[in-house]
Amino acid sequence: MAMVKKTPVGIDSFEKVRKHGFYYIDKTNLIEQILSNWGEINLFTRPRRFGKTLNMSMLKSFFEIGTDASLFDGLYISKNKELCEEYMGKYPVICLTLKGVDGLCFEDAKYRLTELIGLEAERFDFLAQSEKLSENEIRRYKSIIALHNGMNTMDENQLISSVQVLSQLLCKHFGQKVIILIDEYDVPLDKAFLNGYYKEMVSLIRGLFGQALKSNDSLQFAILTGCLRVSKESIFTGLNNFKVLSIMDTRFDEHFGFTDSEVREMLDYYGLSSHLTEIKEWYNGYRFGNADIYCPWDVINYIDELRFDENARPKDYWSNSSGNAIVRRFIDKADTRTKDEIERLISGECIEKEISQELTYDELDNSIENLWSVLFTTGYLTQHGCTQNGKYRLSIPNREIRNLFIKKIKEWFSDTSKKDGTKLEEFCNAFFEKNPERIEQLFGDYLWNTISIRDTAVPKEKKENFYHGILLGLLGYKENWLTKSNAESGIGYSDILVEIPDNRTGVVIELKYAEDGDMEAACDRALEQIEEKRYVDKLKQDGMRNFIKYGIACYKKDCKVVCGKADA
Numbered sequence: 001m002a003m004v005k006k007t008p009v010g011i012d013s014f015e016k017v018r019k020h021g022f023y024y025i026d027k028t029n030l031i032e033q034i035l036s037n038w039g040e041i042n043l044f045t046r047p048r049r050f051g052k053t054l055n056m057s058m059l060k061s062f063f064e065i066g067t068d069a070s071l072f073d074g075l076y077i078s079k080n081k082e083l084c085e086e087y088m089g090k091y092p093v094i095c096l097t098l099k100g101v102d103g104l105c106f107e108d109a110k111y112r113l114t115e116l117i118g119l120e121a122e123r124f125d126f127l128a129q130s131e132k133l134s135e136n137e138i139r140r141y142k143s144i145i146a147l148h149n150g151m152n153t154m155d156e157n158q159l160i161s162s163v164q165v166l167s168q169l170l171c172k173h174f175g176q177k178v179i180i181l182i183d184e185y186d187v188p189l190d191k192a193f194l195n196g197y198y199k200e201m202v203s204l205i206r207g208l209f210g211q212a213l214k215s216n217d218s219l220q221f222a223i224l225t226g227c228l229r230v231s232k233e234s235i236f237t238g239l240n241n242f243k244v245l246s247i248m249d250t251r252f253d254e255h256f257g258f259t260d261s262e263v264r265e266m267l268d269y270y271g272l273s274s275h276l277t278e279i280k281e282w283y284n285g286y287r288f289g290n291a292d293i294y295c296p297w298d299v300i301n302y303i304d305e306l307r308f309d310e311n312a313r314p315k316d317y318w319s320n321s322s323g324n325a326i327v328r329r330f331i332d333k334a335d336t337r338t339k340d341e342i343e344r345l346i347s348g349e350c351i352e353k354e355i356s357q358e359l360t361y362d363e364l365d366n367s368i369e370n371l372w373s374v375l376f377t378t379g380y381l382t383q384h385g386c387t388q389n390g391k392y393r394l395s396i397p398n399r400e401i402r403n404l405f406i407k408k409i410k411e412w413f414s415d416t417s418k419k420d421g422t423k424l425e426e427f428c429n430a431f432f433e434k435n436p437e438r439i440e441q442l443f444g445d446y447l448w449n450t451i452s453i454r455d456t457a458v459p460k461e462k463k464e465n466f467y468h469g470i471l472l473g474l475l476g477y478k479e480n481w482l483t484k485s486n487a488e489s490g491i492g493y494s495d496i497l498v499e500i501p502d503n504r505t506g507v508v509i510e511l512k513y514a515e516d517g518d519m520e521a522a523c524d525r526a527l528e529q530i531e532e533k534r535y536v537d538k539l540k541q542d543g544m545r546n547f548i549k550y551g552i553a554c555y556k557k558d559c560k561v562v563c564g565k566a567d568a
Helices: 014-019 029-036 052-063 081-087 106-122 125-129 135-145 156-174 187-195 198-213 260-269 273-283 296-308 325-333 336-346 361-366 368-377 399-417 421-432 436-449 460-475 519-532 536-541
Strands: 041-045 093-097 178-183 219-226 242-245 286-288 291-293 351-353 382-386 392-395 482-485 496-500 505-513 546-555 558-563
Touching: 014 052, 029 052, 029 081, 052 093, 052 178, 052 219, 093 106, 093 156, 106 135, 106 156, 106 187, 106 198, 125 135, 125 156, 135 156, 156 178, 156 198, 178 198, 187 198, 187 361, 198 219, 260 273, 260 296, 273 296, 273 399, 286 382, 325 361, 325 368, 325 399, 336 351, 336 399, 351 368, 361 368, 368 392, 399 436, 399 460, 421 436, 421 460, 421 505, 421 546, 436 460, 436 546, 436 558, 460 482, 460 496, 460 505, 460 546, 496 536, 505 519, 505 536, 519 546, 519 558, 536 546
Parallel strands: 041 219, 041 242, 093 178, 178 219, 505 546
Antiparallel strands: 286 291, 351 392, 382 392, 482 496, 496 505, 546 558
C-alpha cells in the first residue's frame, strides 16, 4: 500500500517536495508558458505565500545544467518531450531569494545581500579551476566568494557588479547563456523603507539589477518575483526589455496559488472533501486575471491540521504569518469617508477605486489612495473587474482577511481611546456608580468614532463579539478591576464579569445585538438572561457582596444601556 504523501507546510524546495514524498500540485505548465510567451526580463507580482518561491525552485530544477530529470516524472511538462529535450538541464542558473535581506541599518542589510550572492557563487566552485577562464577572470570569481575571518569581503562596487560578473563567467565556462532567477526582489526595499535607509537600498538594488539585467550579453532570460511592482523609474531604469505580469494579468493567472479543482483534488486525496465549504469561505476569493484562486499557505496548513484532527477549525494562517502593518497604517490614516468604505468592505460590499500599479515605497504613505493600491496588490483586497471609467471593484476576499481587518480595527480603537484617560475613567466609573445614562452616552460616542460592523455583514453572534470586544477593551483601562470575558457562571457563560475591590462590588454585563433595531427589547432579553442563568453566582463565589447588572444593546453605531434591579 502506497504511503500517504506528506503535506508540504513551509516547504519551498521543489527538489525536496519531489524527493521526500510531499504532496505537489503540478504547476510545471508555467515552464511551457514562459517559453512560449518569451520575455527577456519577466516580473511576476503576487501576494506573499502564494507559491512564488516554490515555482522559482521548480524553474531552477528544470533549466539548470546537471538537473535530475526524474524530478519531473509524471508531471505535465514531462509530456512535452520536444521541449524537455531542448531546454531541460541546458542552462547555467543563478538563483537568488532576497527574502532574508534585512537589517536595522543599511550596512547590515547590505552584508546580508553580499553573503547571499557569495553563497550562491560558491555553488559554482568549479570556476576557480576552469580552463576556459583567464587568470583575471578566475581572480574576479574568487573576489566574489572571498572571506576574511569567515565574513564575505566584497565592497559595494564589487557587490553591484557581482551577479553580472558571475553570469559572464558561467556563460564563458559552459558556452551557454545564463538564466537569472530573483525571488522576492522587493523585500530589501520594504525592510529598508521600514528601517529608514530606503534611498541607500534603492541605489544599491538599482545598480545590481542594472548591471545584471540591462545589456547583459550573457543573459538568456531573467525572472523576478515580488509583491509590489515598484516604479520602473525607481530601480528598473533603462530596462526596455521588461515584462510585468501582475495579479490583473490573465497570462499565468493559475500558476500562483491553488485553483478550485486543485483544492478539490487535494481534499479528495486526503479524504477531507467534506471540508470544502469552510475552506472556500475562509481561504478562497482571490481573483488573479480571470482565475479564482485560493491562498495555498492557508489550504496546506489547514489540511495538515485536519489530517490529524478532523474537528480542527479554520485559522488565520496567512494573516498571522506577518505583522500586517500596512492594514494598521491604512486604518490610522482613514478619514470619515474611508472609515465608511472600510465598513462597507467588512459588510461584504464592493467599493470602486483607481489602482496605481507602479509605486515606490516612499510614496506609500503619501495618500490614502496609494494605500488602497498596496492593499490590493499585497492580497488584503481583491478585484471583481473594472468600471467603464477604469476604476476597480474591490472587496475583502474571504473570512480570514475580514477577521484581520476587524482585529486591526479593535487594536486601533484601543490605542486611540487610551489617549483620553479622563474620558475612559469617567466611562468605567459610571458602571460602579449605577449610571446607565452616562454609560450609554459615552459608549455611544465611542461607537460613533470607531469603524463598526454593519447589520448586513456577518451572523448576529459575530456582531455581538465585535461590540463585546470594544467594551472589554474599554473596561480594561481599570488596572485594579478584575474583568473576565465569557466566564462560566451559574448555568451558562456571561458576557462580562467585573470584580471591583471598592466595597467588594461585582458587575454583570450581558450584551446583545438588536438585529431589528429594537434596542430596548434587546436590553430586556439581556437582563432576563442574567437572571435565568444566575450569572451573579460566580461573583458570590468570589466573595463579592454587592451586585450591579447591566443589559446593553447595540445596533450599528448606537447603543442602549439598562441597569437591572438590585438583588433583594
